[in-house]
Amino acid sequence: MPQEEESSSSSWCNSNINEEEMSSSGVKNLVRGFKSLGSSSNKTDAGGGDEMISDRELAHRKAEEAAARRYQAAEWLRQMNGGGCSLPQHPSEEEFRLALRNGLILCNVLNKVNPGAVHKVVESPVMAVQSTEGPAQSAIQYFENMRNFLVAVKKMELLTFEASDLEKGGSSSKVVDCILCLKGYYEWKLAGGIGVWRYGGLVKITSFPKESPASLMGSESADESFDESESSQFEQLLEFLHFSNEVPVEESTTANVLAFLFDHFGLGLLQAYLRDSNGIDDFPLNATVIDTLLSKVVKDFSALLVSQGTQLGLFLKKIVKGDIGYMSKEEFVEAISQYLSHRKNLVSSDFSKFCTCRGQKQFLGHTRTSSESSYLSETTDLHQKELHELRLHYKLTRQEVVQMQADWREEISQLVLHIKRLEVASSTYHTVLEENRELYNQVQDLKGSIRVYCRVRPFLSGQTNVQSTVDYIGENGNLMIVHPHKPGKDARKVFNFNKVFATSCTQEQIYDDTQPLIRSVLDGYNVCIFAYGQTGSGKTYTMSGPDLNTEETWGVNYRALRDLFQITKKRADVIKYQVGVQMIEIYNEQVRDLLVCDGSNRRLDIRNNSQLNGLNVPDASLIRVSSTQDVLDLMRIGHRNRAVGATALNERSSRSHSILTVHVYGKELISGSVLKGCLHLVDLAGSERVDKSEAVGERLKEAQHINRSLSALGDVIYALAQKSQHVPYRNSKLTQVLQDSLGGHAKTLMFVHINPDVNAIGETISTLKFAERVASIELGAAKANKETGEIRDLKEEVS
C-alpha cells in the first residue's frame, strides 16, 4: 500500500531544509518517485507462483504495519480525547471502526487540533430505551458528525477518507492515514508551524511567523501567512524568470513560495554580481549576459544549498544521537528551535554586513531607522568615492607601468645591439692583436733588432712554500717583477720583451715562434739563437730539453734540426742541401771541439770571416749529417765531452758556453745559385755572481772566466746599441765566435731565462736588465748569403 509507505516521509523541517529540498522540481520528483514505487509494488502482487511465498510474507508484514499504525492512531485519539474514550489501546479493525463510526471522537479531536473546525458536534444520545427509530436517528446524527469532520479536514487540506470507509468492509487504513496526518499536523503546529510540514503528498509551508507561533494554531492554512501584495509580486518574479509556466496548478502555492524564496536570494545575488561588475566599463547588458548571470546565480545558489544541507544533516544527526545515543521527539524539537533562533541571529548579523540592498526592507524583516539608513547611505557614498579615486589611481599607475615597460623594452633592445657590437669587436680584437704582433716582428726584422723571448722557469719539485717574484705576465710581452724586500712602488718593476713565456709553457710552444728562423737558415740567412740566464734558470732545458729520448720534451736544438731536415726533403726537387754540424765549447776562455771522439783536447783558433768555408772555427770537426738521428748521435757525444762541475747553485751546472753550429749549403738545381746559411745554437754558461756561487779555487776561476765573457758580451751589445765605431768583439772568445751573428746581417734570438725564486731576485733583475739592453740593439736588416750562378761563375773565372 503506497500510502502506508508514504507515511514514513512525514516530517517537518526548518527553513534551511525548506530551501534545500523544496524546489518545484523536487516536489514533482518526489511525487513521481511515489508513483513508481506504487506501480512496482502492484507488479509484484501480480507475480506468478514463484512469488506466492514472498507475497504472503509481504501481506503479513503489511498487516502488521497496518495494525501498528492503527494502534498509533488509536493511542493518539485516546490521548487527545481524554479519559472517556471508548477506544481500546490495541483495537482490532472492527473495534476501531465501531469506535469512530459516530464521528464523535474524531470531531472532538479535530476541534482540539483546530478549534472551531466543527461548529456543532452531535453528542451520542444515551438511549434508555431502544426505540425502533433509535439506530436510524443516531445514524443520522453520526452521519452529521462524520460529514462535518470530513468537510473540516478537507478544508484544512489534510488527508481525508470516505464515510463508507468506517462501514463494514471499508478501508480503515485511509481512516488511520487521516488520523496520523492530523496528528502530524497538530505536532507541527505545536512546534511553531514554521518551515515545511509534509505528510505523504501533502506539503505545508510557512515563512517566518508574522505573529507568535501560538497564533498560527488558529489559522486555516500555513500559506495564508503571506499577504496578497507579496504574492502578486512573486507571480511577477516568476514570470520574469520564466518559471511560472512550469509550475502545475496543484503545486502552484508551494511553487510560488519556493520561487519567492529563490527569487529573493537569487535576485539579491544577481544584484550583487551586477554591482561587482561596475568596474567593467563596456558591460553589455543583453539577453545572453542576463542568462549567463542567472545560470551563475542558480549554480552558486545550488552549491550553497547543497553544502548547507550537508552541514545541517550532520548537525541534526549529531543532535539526534546526543550524548546518550537517544533523544525524544520533544527534546529534538526543542533543540532545533534553539538552533533556529541562534542561526537567525547569525544570519541577520552576517547578512547586514554584506547586504547590497542599501537598507531596503527585505525578507530578513529588519527595518532600519532613518538615521541608520542615512548613515549607511553616507558610508556607501564615501566608499563609492574612495573606490572611484582608487580606480583613477589604478588607471594612472597602469599607464605608468605600461610606459615603463615600453622604456625598458627600448633600453633592452639598445643593450642587445651594443652587446652584439662588442661581441664583433672582441672577436676581431684577437685577430688584430695577432696581426700586430706579426707586423711588429716584421718591423723588428727590418730593423734587424735582436728578438728577446723571456722564459720563467717553474719551481722545482720539492720546493714548497715558495714565493714567486713574478707578479704579472702580460699578453704583449710585459713582465712585472716584484721585489719582496722593497717597499711601495719600488717593489715592482716592469720589463718588456718580444714575448714572455709563463712557467706552464711547453717545449713545443717555445719552439713555435722560433720555427720561422729555421726556414731562414735554409734560405741563406745566418741565425743565432742563444740562451742566457742565471745558473739553473733553465737554459739547457730550453735548448736541449731534459731527456733526449723523449721527443715531446726536446728542446730548440733538436726541433730545429728536425725541421731543417724536413724542409730540405720537401725542397729536394728544387735545391740540393748539404748540412754539416760543429759543436764547440768555450771553457775558461779556451775553445774546445766537443765532437772529437779520440779524447784529444786541442785548443782551437777562431778566424773570423774565414774565406775558406765560412767557418769561424775552421779546425773544429764539421760532421755531415743527413737525419735527425745523426744529430742525436752527435749531440750525445758532445754532451759527454762537455765540461761540467758541481756548484752550490746547480749540482750539474755546465760551466762552459756550448755552441752547436749547423752549416747549410744549398744549390738550386735549375739556376745553380748557391745558398749558405748558418745556425748557431748557443747555451751560455750560468751568469751567477761569484760571491753567491761560493766558488773557490778552480770553480772560482771558471766563474770569473764565465763572468768575463758574459760581460764582454754585454760590452759588445752595448757598443752595438750605441752604434759605436768600435765594437769590442775580440775581448772574449764568445763574442768572437758570435761576431757574425751579433754584428753581421744575421737574425738573432735570445731566450732569457729567469728563476722565480725570491732568493734569486738579484740575478733575475740584472738578467732582465741585460736582456732589455739586448732587445734594443738594431743590427740592420738581415741579408741572405746567396750567390747567383753567374756571380759564382765570374768569381771562379777571376780566381
Ligand SMILES: Nc1ncnc2c1ncn2[C@@H]1O[C@H](COP(=O)(O)OP(=O)(O)OP(=O)(O)O)[C@@H](O)[C@H]1O
Ligand atoms: N721549463 C722547465 N720546466 C721544468 N723544469 C725545468 C724547466 N727549466 C729548467 N728546469 C729544471 O731546472 C733545473 C735547471 O735547469 P737547467 O740545467 O736547464 O738550467 P741551466 O740554466 O742550464 O743551468 P746551468 O747554467 O748550470 O747550465 C733542471 O733540473 C731542469 O730540469
